[in-house]
Each structure stands twice: as C-alpha cells, then as structure tokens.
Amino acid sequence: MTEIQKILTAYDAIDFSFKRGALATVVKLFGSSYRRPGARMIMTTDGRWTGAISGGCLEGDALRRARDVIVSGKPAVVRYDTMDDDANELGVGLGCNGIIDVLIEPLSGTSDVCIEALRTHILPDATTVLPLVFRSDNQYIPIGKRWLYDGLLLHGDTSIITDLKLDCITAYETKKYSTQLYSTPSGEVEVFIEVIKPQTRLVIFGSGYDASPVAELAKTLGWNVTVTDDCAAKTFPFKFPSADLVCHLHTEAILNNLTLNENTVCIVMSHNYHYDLSVVKQLLQTEVHTIGILGPKKRWQKMLNELSDEGIELTQTDIEKIYSPIGLDIGAETPEEIAVSIIAEIQSILTKTTASSLRAKAGTIHEQEDVLFG
Known part of the structure; x- marks a missing residue:
C-alpha cells in the first residue's frame, strides 16, 4: 500500500463512537527534513497513529497537539523549527536543520473533507493536484479549504484566488508540489499545492524463483504488482502472495489483458529467450514507461539483431526506455540481492535521479525549494 492508502485504511478502522482522530500533513518546509511536504499521519485519541511526518522525532508532539485540535474542533498549523542542532524544545536535539509547518485537522468520522479529498481524488493511472489552504487572513477561505485539478478543470470556487489554476497547471505538468502565497481583497492566503501521482504499475514477465523477491520488494514501495508467464504450471498465486495479480x-x-501505459514498468525475466523476445516485441507496441530485461548484454544484442532481421527498428524513444541488463551494479548475486539491484534502478528511473552515492553528492540530499517563512 502507499502511505495514503494506509491512512485511508486506518481511518476506516476507527470506531468513532468511542474515539476521535486527527490528520497531520506536512504543508511547508524550509531547509532539511526527513519527510517532505505531503507526508501525513493519522492519529487517534488512544495514542495510536499511522504514517509519519518525520523520522520519529515529531510524532509524539504532534499527537499532543492533535488532542488540542480534537477538543477545539478547529484545524491548526504547528511550526517545528529544527534549525538549531542543540534545540531541545521537543525533548531531543533534532539536528534536521529545517523549519516544518504541519497542518493538523480534526476527524469526526462524518464529513471529514480532508479524508474524502484523498479517497475521491486518488484515481487509477491519473495524476491529480490538490491545493490546500493552511494559512488564511481571508474569512471566506478557511484553513483546510481544498480544490481539485484533474489536468483539465479546477473544481471548486476559485474566483477569489485568480492565479490558483495557473499554479495547478504548473504543478500538474512538472509533477512537483509548491507552496504559494496569494493576496486577496480580504487578506493573504497560503496554499500547499500537492501533486498526487498514480500508483506505479509493475508487470513482471516470468514467474521463476527470482521473480518472487522482486514482487515482494516492489510491493513494499506501494506499487501495483502483476506477475505473468506463458507457463501455467508456474503461475500459481501462492508463489507470489504479495502480488496483486498472478496470471x-x-x-x-x-x-x-494487461494495463500497459505510461505509468507501467515492465521487467522481462523468464530466462526463456524466445518468450522474452516475444514479450519485448509486444511491449514495443505500447507506451510503457520502462522495459527492463534481465540477462547479459550479449543476450540483448542478440535480441536486437533478431528484431532488425524482422524489420523492427527501435526508435530513440524505444532505446531510452529499455534497460538491459536491468539493475544497478551493487555486486548482487542472490535473488534477493538482484531484486534490490533491479528495484533500486527502477526507482531512480522513475524519480529521474542518478542512483549515485549520497556521500559523493554536493549539497543537500533533496532538491531545495525557494520558500519564505513569515
């Protein structure tokens, strides 16, 4: 499950006749932090929570703040300043060197807009943009106000904030969140514009013993996993308990029979050359994001030669999306190690990062946003 799915599951399990809850969302960040804007945790009055807004240092305090929000019934923004390495206001020296704004909203079990916004707008294979007001001097635009941009329309009344749609379009196209400050006739309004990306689909072609750890590791990242093979004797669901579909x-x-679109990553790893080649021919007719092929380079070169002999010439787009051999060079030998190698490279492809050692990276771990704090 993705973190949002886990939060929705936790929400549905709350018995609101006995307890109340709150949802905390990181909405703004300056400097460094373990979690980025959009990180969430759901909390209940019995002290339990699902999700995280930090590496473990803020959750306890957020739970205490949540109790105040639950009692008042009104959302509140809490600012955590960890710029001082020696600061001990929270009981620990955080040393994160960041300023973090967290919006905490009460949950009653009925008409919880913050939850229904997540539930309604997480669409399969669709990117959505969710603008969220977390600071407002405008009495007509309360904290917790939300909109939805689906790539075409911005749903909700936006007449007061005229530039909101343009910023949503930018977020949709770049797939990056932002924090925007808008001036309105009745005061300033600060909005966290979140981009919710569709769940990554992974299709594994081949159901050998080494496919199982790949499926399991991908599932821990919240991906939708399908395992398929042309050998009926190998495609038993019990062999891949973590997969969403085995066929x-x-x-x-x-x-x-398979969803193969720009949000789909494919790994071809049956160890049957003719089956793998046939699968590649099919995948070249689709818009899948990435095609990873297990095996040595000479095996892929043999495939290229056969494709060429059949009059199938790869376009530049085809070449850029094919990774053969698939995986990072981490000295992997066992199926589990190979799975780490494969999934790590796919993650770097999806996030457009280098997959190099963080020790060698100049500057901060995460890309910094230009954010002003008042």
Missing part, C-alpha cells in the same frame, strides 16, 4: 498469458494475449 497465465500467452504473449499474443498480453496487449488485450
């Missing part, structure tokens, strides 16, 4: 498909049935 027996011949290669000619792949295109009509």
Whole structure:
C-alpha cells in the first residue's frame, strides 16, 4: 500500500463512537527534513497513529497537539523549527536543520473533507493536484479549504484566488508540489499545492524463483504488482502472495489483458529467450514507461539483431526506455540481492535521479525549494 492508502485504511478502522482522530500533513518546509511536504499521519485519541511526518522525532508532539485540535474542533498549523542542532524544545536535539509547518485537522468520522479529498481524488493511472489552504487572513477561505485539478478543470470556487489554476497547471505538468502565497481583497492566503501521482504499475514477465523477491520488494514501495508467464504450471498465486495479480498469458494475449501505459514498468525475466523476445516485441507496441530485461548484454544484442532481421527498428524513444541488463551494479548475486539491484534502478528511473552515492553528492540530499517563512 502507499502511505495514503494506509491512512485511508486506518481511518476506516476507527470506531468513532468511542474515539476521535486527527490528520497531520506536512504543508511547508524550509531547509532539511526527513519527510517532505505531503507526508501525513493519522492519529487517534488512544495514542495510536499511522504514517509519519518525520523520522520519529515529531510524532509524539504532534499527537499532543492533535488532542488540542480534537477538543477545539478547529484545524491548526504547528511550526517545528529544527534549525538549531542543540534545540531541545521537543525533548531531543533534532539536528534536521529545517523549519516544518504541519497542518493538523480534526476527524469526526462524518464529513471529514480532508479524508474524502484523498479517497475521491486518488484515481487509477491519473495524476491529480490538490491545493490546500493552511494559512488564511481571508474569512471566506478557511484553513483546510481544498480544490481539485484533474489536468483539465479546477473544481471548486476559485474566483477569489485568480492565479490558483495557473499554479495547478504548473504543478500538474512538472509533477512537483509548491507552496504559494496569494493576496486577496480580504487578506493573504497560503496554499500547499500537492501533486498526487498514480500508483506505479509493475508487470513482471516470468514467474521463476527470482521473480518472487522482486514482487515482494516492489510491493513494499506501494506499487501495483502483476506477475505473468506463458507457463501455467508456474503461475500459481501462492508463489507470489504479495502480488496483486498472478496470471497465465500467452504473449499474443498480453496487449488485450494487461494495463500497459505510461505509468507501467515492465521487467522481462523468464530466462526463456524466445518468450522474452516475444514479450519485448509486444511491449514495443505500447507506451510503457520502462522495459527492463534481465540477462547479459550479449543476450540483448542478440535480441536486437533478431528484431532488425524482422524489420523492427527501435526508435530513440524505444532505446531510452529499455534497460538491459536491468539493475544497478551493487555486486548482487542472490535473488534477493538482484531484486534490490533491479528495484533500486527502477526507482531512480522513475524519480529521474542518478542512483549515485549520497556521500559523493554536493549539497543537500533533496532538491531545495525557494520558500519564505513569515
């Protein structure tokens, strides 16, 4: 599950006849922090929580603040300043060197807009933008006010904030969140513009013993995992308990039975050369994001030669999306180590990062945003 899915599951499990809850969301950050804007945790009055807004140093205090919010019934923004390495206001020297704004909203179990916004707008294979007001001097735009941008329309009354749609379009196109300050006739309004990306789909072609750890590791990242093979004797669901779908498909049935779009990553790893080649031919007809092929370079070169002999020439786009051999060079030998190598490279591809050692990286771990704090 993704973190949002876990939070929704936790919310649905709350018995609101006996207890209340609150949702905390990181909405603004300056400097460094373990979690980025958009990180969430759901808390209940019995002291339990799901999700996280830090590496463990803020959750206890957030729980205490949440109790005040639950009693008042009104959302509140809490600022955590960890710029001072020796600061001990929270009981620990955090040393994160960041300023973090966290919006805490009460949950009653009925008409919880903050939860329903997540539930309604997490669409399969669709990017959505969720603007959220977390600071407001405008009496007509309360803290907790939300909108939805689906790539075409900005749903909700935006007449007071005229520039909001333009910023939502930018967020949608760049797939990056932002924090914006708007001036309105009745005061300033600060909005966290969050981008909720669709769940990554992973399709594993091949159901050998080494496919299982790949499926398991991908599932821990919250990906939707499908395992398929043309050998019926190998495609038993009990072999892949973490997979969302295990199916027996011949290669000619792949295109009509699997979701293969720009949000899909494919790993071809059956160890059967002819099956793998046939799968690659099918995948070249789709818009999948990445095609990873297990095996040595000479095996891929042999495939290229056969494709060329059949008159199938790869475009530049095809070449850029194919990774063969798939995986990072980490000295992997066992199936579990190879799974780490494969999933780590896919993650770096999806996030457009270098997959190099952080020790060698100049500057901060995460890209810094230009954020002003008042």
